[in-house]
Amino acid sequence: MRIYLDHAATTPLLPGAGEAWQVAARTVGNASATHSWGREARRITEESRERIAAALGAHSGEVVFTSGATEADNLAVLGMAEARRQADPQLNRVLISAVEHPAVRLGAAELAARGFEVTELPVDSQGLLRLGVLSDALRRNPKGIALLSCLWVNNEMGAIAPIPEIAALADSYGIPLHSDAVQAVGLPSITFAAATLPGLSGLSISAHKIGGPMGIGALLIRRDAPIVPLTYGGGQERRIRSGTVPVALIAAFAAALDEVVLKRELQYESLRQLRNTLSDGLTALGANVIGPAHPNHQAPHILYAIFPGVSAETLLMLLDQAGIAASAGSACSAGVIQPSETLLAMGYTPQDALSGVRFSLGWTNTPTDITTLLQLLPDLLTRASSV
Ligand SMILES: Cc1ncc(COP(=O)(O)O)c(C=O)c1O
Numbered sequence: 001m002r003i004y005l006d007h008a009a010t011t012p013l014l015p016g017a018g019e020a021w022q023v024a025a026r027t028v029g030n031a032s033a034t035h036s037w038g039r040e041a042r043r044i045t046e047e048s049r050e051r052i053a054a055a056l057g058a059h060s061g062e063v064v065f066t067s068g069a070t071e072a073d074n075l076a077v078l079g080m081a082e083a084r085r086q087a088d089p090q091l092n093r094v095l096i097s098a099v100e101h102p103a104v105r106l107g108a109a110e111l112a113a114r115g116f117e118v119t120e121l122p123v124d125s126q127g128l129l130r131l132g133v134l135s136d137a138l139r140r141n142p143k144g145i146a147l148l149s150c151l152w153v154n155n156e157m158g159a160i161a162p163i164p165e166i167a168a169l170a171d172s173y174g175i176p177l178h179s180d181a182v183q184a185v186g187l188p189s190i191t192f193a194a195a196t197l198p199g200l201s202g203l204s205i206s207a208h209k210i211g212g213p214m215g216i217g218a219l220l221i222r223r224d225a226p227i228v229p230l231t232y233g234g235g236q237e238r239r240i241r242s243g244t245v246p247v248a249l250i251a252a253f254a255a256a257l258d259e260v261v262l263k264r265e266l267q268y269e270s271l272r273q274l275r276n277t278l279s280d281g282l283t284a285l286g287a288n289v290i291g292p293a294h295p296n297h298q299a300p301h302i303l304y305a306i307f308p309g310v311s312a313e314t315l316l317m318l319l320d321q322a323g324i325a326a327s328a329g330s331a332c333s334a335g336v337i338q339p340s341e342t343l344l345a346m347g348y349t350p351q352d353a354l355s356g357v358r359f360s361l362g363w364t365n366t367p368t369d370i371t372t373l374l375q376l377l378p379d380l381l382t383r384a385s386s387v
Pocket residue numbers: 008009067068069070071073101103153154155180182183205206207217
């Protein structure tokens with residue numbers, strides 16, 4: 001038996017994406033070359049770029065390919081803040097939410113080392129950045145803000161931030177907003193359309209979280225948004241991200257995104273039902289399912305549960321032995337399990353955080369996966385709490 005419940009870490013490749021990769025991988029040629037081979041590689045790249053842009057309501061000129069979302073987040077946070085400070089040395093403050101992915105949080109830490117003042121905006125016990133918190137912070141000290149970065153969907157709890165409202169608020173202060181939307185692509189409401197969200201300047205996405213291959217992602221960035229590159233070379237991707245573009249990965253990324261967007265409403269509903277069943281079952285077993293209760297604020301593919309008195313590390317090992325993949329909300333650093341920063345920011349104790357498991361659902365899951373998990377869990381929980 002194999003049940004994969006770690007889709008937020010990476011999602012199995014969609015067959016259509018694999019096929020698109022195979023076809024494009026046969027193309028010989030560097031998309032920057034002027035001969036016919038190069039032109040063919042460029043055609044595939046540009047058609048894929050247009051499909052990716054269209055899927056997210058963006059303009060194709062706004063898509064900058066990167067190696068994944070870590071690079072997209074770094075590029076946005078460092079590149080945008082540095083560009084703003086270069087234009088005006090007074091712009092030396094950066095605001096981020098307290099539950100950012102390390103790709104943003106540590107990018108901001110690097111900015112702090114370079115002399116920026118970085119402020120983490122607190123979240124509530126559901127993991128949500130409340131609009132009032134942001135508006136108070138902006139009203140108190142609106143000056144010198146180079147950038148605001150806020151995760152769209154939290155990768156540990158699945159809390160959905162009110163990005164449209166945050167973007168409008170940031171825009172009213174003339175502050176560019178970047179959002180890591182890696183876990184938000186399955187939301188029917190997500191868009192990068194300038195007409196809908198003029199205050200949103202940058203958006204990070206990653207292919208392997210949506211059924212595409214690993215090693216490709218994108219930063220969607222407005223054409224007039226200030227940004228400096230982090231790497232220097234051949235000047236590809238509007239000189240923002242030099243390096244030969246990986247044509248086959250890009251073709252597969254476009255195929256995956258097309259499929260996700262096409263099936264988004266149906267998938268959203270079926271994941272929501274699976275999550276509800278799982279949530280009810282876990283609660284009945286004494287687990288504390290955390291995060292927003294309201295479906296408008298909770299992504300359907302992520303469920304984080306604290307099992308009081310249980311070692312998450314042991315439970316994950318037992319689940320793995322039983323053929324079930326899930327993950328801890330805790331990061332493993334230098335061989336030591338650390339309590340999740342996100343959970344601590346939400347007001348939970350380190351002990352809670354070490355008893356927490358994230359189940360994340362995706363296109364391969366069926367209702368049987370959930371019932372099987374719920375049948376196995378009572379025994380595994382007993383074994384994980386007795387050690
Ligand atoms: C919210 C979020 N941002 C960024 C990343 C990093 O993405 P990538 O693996 O494409 O570098 C992840 C993946 O764990 C994520 O969940």
